[in-house]
Amino acid sequence: MYRNLLLVISFCLAACQQVPQATAPNEPIAPALPQLDLSQVPAPAELTALTETQRKTFADFLKRSTYRKYPLEERVGLFLTEMTMGFQYDGVTYTASQTMESNAGNCISLALLAKALADEAQVPISFRVTYRDPVLDIQNDLLISAAHVRSYLHGSVTVDENGKLQPENSVTIDYFKDSLDYLGPRISNDTFMAMVYNNYAADALMKQDLVQAKAFTVAALKLDVSYAPSINMLAVVLRREGRFEESTAWYEYGLVRNPHNIMLLANYQLLASETANTALQQRLQQTLDQLPESDNPYAWYSLAVQAEQQGQSRQALHFYEKLLAKAPYLLPANQAMVRLLLQQNRLREAQIVLKKALEYSYTPEKRAIFEQKLAGLRKLQQQESD
Secondary structure, three states: OOOOOOOOOOOOOOEOOEOOOOOOOOOOOOOOOOOOOOOOOOOHHHHOOOOHHHHHHHHHHHHOOOOOOOOHHHHHHHHHHHHOOOOEEOOOOOOHHHHHHHOEEOHHHHHHHHHHHHHHHOOOEEEEEEEOOOOOEEEOOEEEOOOEEEEEEEEEEEEOOOOEEEEEEEEEEOOOOOOOOEEEEEOOHHHHHHHHHHHHHHHHHHOOOHHHHHHHHHHHHHHOOOOHHHHHHHHHHHHHOOOHHHHHHHHHHHHHHOOOOHHHHHHHHHHHHHOOOHHHHHHHHHHHHHOOOOOOOOHHHHHHHHHHHOOOHHHHHHHHHHHHHHOOOOHHHHHHHHHHHHHOOOHHHHHHHHHHHHHOOOOHHHHHHHHHHHHHHHHHHHHHHO
């Protein structure tokens, strides 16, 4: 049985700058960050730097007479579109320069390139988290999933009464757009780069390189100490190092700032189990059970998969139900729900799930799957009634 850490390695970047404001007096104080040598961690400017040749190629494109009639933000978008034709999604995080050179990488690679080009052209850019059908993978006791990023190039930006920058005349850049994407939050530039570092940390953790994972995580938290995925990452690394008290301190801090964060709660529960803290484990489970919702509904999928693997059918059904309340079109979750209900001989409930899934099946392939299952279930019910 896998002992899933439920650490979501997410390529989910989002940014919307804010005017810096003073820290609130009741702001929770973070535990002390580990003192590390971060000289091998590239600075944000290094990650978005382009070569002189690449800068010239971009500048020449913007000056083309064919495109001069378009606003600058649209020309940047056109360059990105033209340049990324045939882009190879290979799951590797590259710098902006490497991405432009190889025309390959992952969502973070593309977002870094978009930021590099926008900065070069002095076009305001922001990012937004988007969530979609989760693709899960299990490696070295990590349950890994991926999110997505949507970029926005802005013609102008104004500041509202709350100090937030309000972009206008936006051009949306989305390399893998899907009509069923679930939009998440916008965040600051510092959090954008924290996400980049967190992705590098996740890559290192998958390779069992705790030193690198910790270095990138500390770099991320130096930029945004409230960023939940990096708080979670550092707590996971500390737990793996056997530094349980420090790991606990980071989970407690993270949950003060993000009390409804599913991954923090689930991984903290794993730490409670490992340290035989039954009371804490039960309290965290109760919080998870009663949690109203998450800004990333697909996080419930991770918990459902974990519960099912551990033979906890009731818990798995509970989490699948939470997920399907927000994303009723998700094929794997519907299939899992039906499977678990059939195992418990709850035929009528399984039929209800199948009928509802059929309503959200927009492709012939998905409809065929559910229609076949529904027909089989009706036949089974008929045999039982005879």
